Amino acid sequence: MKTQVAIIGAGPSGLLLSQLLNRAGISTIVLERQSREYVLSRIRAGVLEWGSVELLRKAGVGARMDAEGHPHDGFHLAYNNQEFRVDVHKHTGKRMMVYGQTEVTRDLYEAQDEIGATIIHGVENVKLHDLQSTPRVTYELDGKTQEVQCDFIAGCDGFHGVSRPSIPDDIRTEYEKVYPFGWLGVLSDTPPCADELIYANHRRGFALASMRSATRSRYYIQVPLTDKVENWSDDAFWDELKRRLPAEHAKTLITGPSIEKSIAPLRSFVCEPMQHGKLFLCGDAAHIVPPTGAKGLNLAMSDVYYLSNGLIAHYDDGNSNLLSAYSETALDRIWKAIRFSWSMTTLLHRFPDQTDFDQHVQESELLYTAQSKAAQTSIAENYVGLPYSR
Incomplete structure (x- = not known):
């Protein structure tokens, strides 16, 4: 099979990237180890930053979120049997949306079905090849070896996936606090x-x-x-x-x-760089934050924002500047979120x-x-x- 962007992982970051690229006329194939039912059974975060809300709307998957989600203007901090409210809307002019990650994933699956996107579940033994030249992905499905030839690979396959280890050890640096x-x-x-x-x-x-x-x-x-x-x-x-x-x-x-x-x-975890050749990491494949402050899913979405913009600019205008700067741009925001999550975790x-x-x-x-x-x-x-x- 041939496609422009092969995406490893059908979690919210992989599906959102596929959705944005397909809507821009860029073909994708998404490979997922687990079944669709398993992916939808995961219980994860439920607080969306306003940037994530706007990105989901841009991807055409915001209707149910807007109808059923709960906009929040602030949150409470408590200690010594007393509490106070941080009025986020008053201080920033923005608000959060409470809408579960499972529901985001469900909306993305349905949107991908509507546009006829290719998502292959149950793949095993995924391997990435020729990342510096013409990339390809091999995998096994029902006991048979298959291959996807592509222009780029997006590693959205989580902390335990194959994408991050595909960056050579002498290039990759990992930072961790448990x-x-x-x-x-x-x-x-x-x-x-x-x-x-x-x-x-x-x-x-x-x-x-x-x-x-x-x-x-x-x-x-x-x-x-x-x-x-x-x-x-x-x-x-x-x-x-x-x-x-x-x-x-x-x-x-x-x-x-x-x-x-x-x-x-x-744990706090960051991998640098987030790109190698024509492989780009997104979400938990590249970074993990403590859930204090609700940054995990939102950071994955900001990665998708930067990577989708870079890929669209590459295919539309032949301009690869955003792609070349992807790791540096994404990491700037990631480390700030790592700091915030660490400070909230330490404080509470x-x-x-x-x-x-x-x-x-x-x-x-x-x-x-x-x-x-x-x-x-x-x-x-x-x-x-x-x-x-x-």
Whole structure:
């Protein structure tokens, strides 16, 4: 098979890139290891930056998001049984959209079906070849070896995919920070305990109250990395969450059976460069952030923004300047998001070696933020998403 851009991975970044390119008249083939049903079963983030909202609209997949999503103008920070609100809209003129990643992926699949895009599921043993000249991708499907010849390859296949290791070791540099705790998350068909997200710093550990819709909630508590999901009953989770949330919200918390429960370790990770020859990395293939601050999916979308613009300029005008600058441009925004996620994680979590002095410094920082317009503006600008470089 031949195509202009081969895309490895049918997660939201791969599907969004395919959607934008196809709408610009650029052919793609998307290769995905898992089934479509498996991809749609993944439970992931649900807070979209305004830049991501606008990009989805540009891709022609914003109708259901606009009808069913929940625009948010701010969020709450809590500590010592008190809280304050960061008014993102007041400080930036922008807002966020609460709309689950699963729904974004579903919308993208349906849009790809409508335009007849080629998505091949169940591929195995994917390998990338000739990245410096005429790239090609080989894979196995139903026991037979297949090949895709292409002009460019987009690696949207996540942290454990084949794309990043295809950049030679002597060229690739990886930066990583592993945090000494994880998030135990529960999804439940219960009304959220608040209209906006609540990030809580508590001496027992961090907690987050979030939502997917008016009837579906997503909650998290910080747990040691040694904890196991099976050791946390629903009742134990709800009891611990109530201890960490401000009393006002703990009293109104509506509990119910979990429909999904998992523990996610936290890490910061960046790969440099994000391009090698005619291979370009997007999303988790190139970077991972702690979920504190909701940057993971949004960073993947900003990668797609830069890469799609570069590819469209290359094919429309023969101008490859944006493609050549892709890694540098994307990494500038990525490292700023890495910094923000790190700062929020450091501010809100209880670390194993943390002293009472450290806890007082955290609480003092939160108090300062509550009283400082400048501090709130800085957080709001980063939370709603820094502007894309043009």
